Amino acid sequence: DAGVIQSPRHEVTEMGQEVTLRCKPISGHDYLFWYRQTMMRGLELLIYFNNNVPIDDSGMPEDRFSAKMPNASFSTLKIQPSEPRDSAVYFCASSLRWSDTEAFFGQGTRLTVV
Amino acid sequence: KNQVEQSPQSLIILEGKNCTLQCNYTVSPFSNLRWYKQDTGRGPVSLTIMTFSENTKSNGRYTATLDADTKQSSLHITASQLSDSASYICVVSAPNNNDMRFGAGTRLTVKP
Numbered sequence: 001d002a003g004v005i006q007s008p009r010h011e012v013t014e015m016g017q018e019v020t021l022r023c024k025p026i027s028g029h030d031y032l033f034w035y036r037q038t039m040m041r042g043l044e045l046l047i048y049f050n051n052n053v054p055i056d057d058s059g060m061p062e063d064r065f066s067a068k069m070p071n072a073s074f075s076t077l078k079i080q081p082s083e084p085r086d087s088a089v090y091f092c093a094s095s096l097r098w099s100d101t102e103a104f105f106g107q108g109t110r111l112t113v114v
Numbered sequence: 115k116n117q118v119e120q121s122p123q124s125l126i127i128l129e130g131k132n133c134t135l136q137c138n139y140t141v142s143p144f145s146n147l148r149w150y151k152q153d154t155g156r157g158p159v160s161l162t163i164m165t166f167s168e169n170t171k172s173n174g175r176y177t178a179t180l181d182a183d184t185k186q187s188s189l190h191i192t193a194s195q196l197s198d199s200a201s202y203i204c205v206v207s208a209p210n211n212n213d214m215r216f217g218a219g220t221r222l223t224v225k226p
Contacts, residue, residue, distance in 0.1 A: 004157075043158070043203060043216040091157050105157030 004106035006092050012112045018080040021109045024073055025094030033103065034067055034077050035091040043091075049075065050098070082113045117141045118206050120217035128225055131194055135220045137187040137204030145209040149178050149189045152201045152219070161189070161202075194224045 005024040013019050025032045033048040047057040052069045060067070064083070069075040079086055089110050095103040118139045127133050137147070146165045150158035162171045162178040164187070170179045175192045191198055204217040 042218045043205075045214050045216075093157070102160040102163065105159070108157050 006106035016081045021077040023092030029094035033093040118217040124221040135189045141206040150203040
């Protein structure tokens with residue numbers, strides 16, 4: 001397996017535009033996580049899915065953020081409209097189970113909103 | 115206040131030396147504690163996962179310890195290599211509510 005695949009690797013967009021980040025988890029993993037990382041706040045869990053169902057989205061900062069997982073091999077994180085303070089690196093990760101197994105991270109998407 | 119505190123914030127050591135990174139947490143109840151290594155520009159990679167009943171776990175030159183009574187964990191790196199230069203992040207999970215708390219990380223630089 002190629003690991004968790006995220007696209008794009010880099011995204012630069014203007015304030016107010018819609019941004020969609022994509023993630024392909026490792027095949028067979030039941031859990032998928034979306035994280036945000038900034039210098040100020042470090043790593044933050046935004047939302048996670050179990051078997052394609054959103055379980056906890058309490059980390060999603062605002063209604064401008066939404067995430068979907070239409071099937072076991074694909075998830076999106078959408079920001080609409082984007083703001084400069086959304087600039088960060090967004091990571092997707094997947095794991096076989098929740099608590100006692102390793103989570104594998106993708107390479108991340110570096111988002112810059114100007 | 116962050117429930118996971120890591121120290122030091124940054125550390126510089128010479129190649130071949132050992133070092134120890136600290137993680138103190140207040141998350142309670144507690145399910146497991148993970149140490150991740152994150153190279154610059156890449157996603158975190160898991161080093162160890164420990165449940166509350168485990169005291170120590172090794173992964174090559176990395177050894178993590180856990181004292182659930184004092185709520186402290188350490189990551190010991192033996193015979194450091196240049197490739198150990200990275201950020202090391204401590205993550206503590208609570209049971210049932212699936213709450214994960216992240217430390218701010220320790221930035222380690224290994225110099226030749």
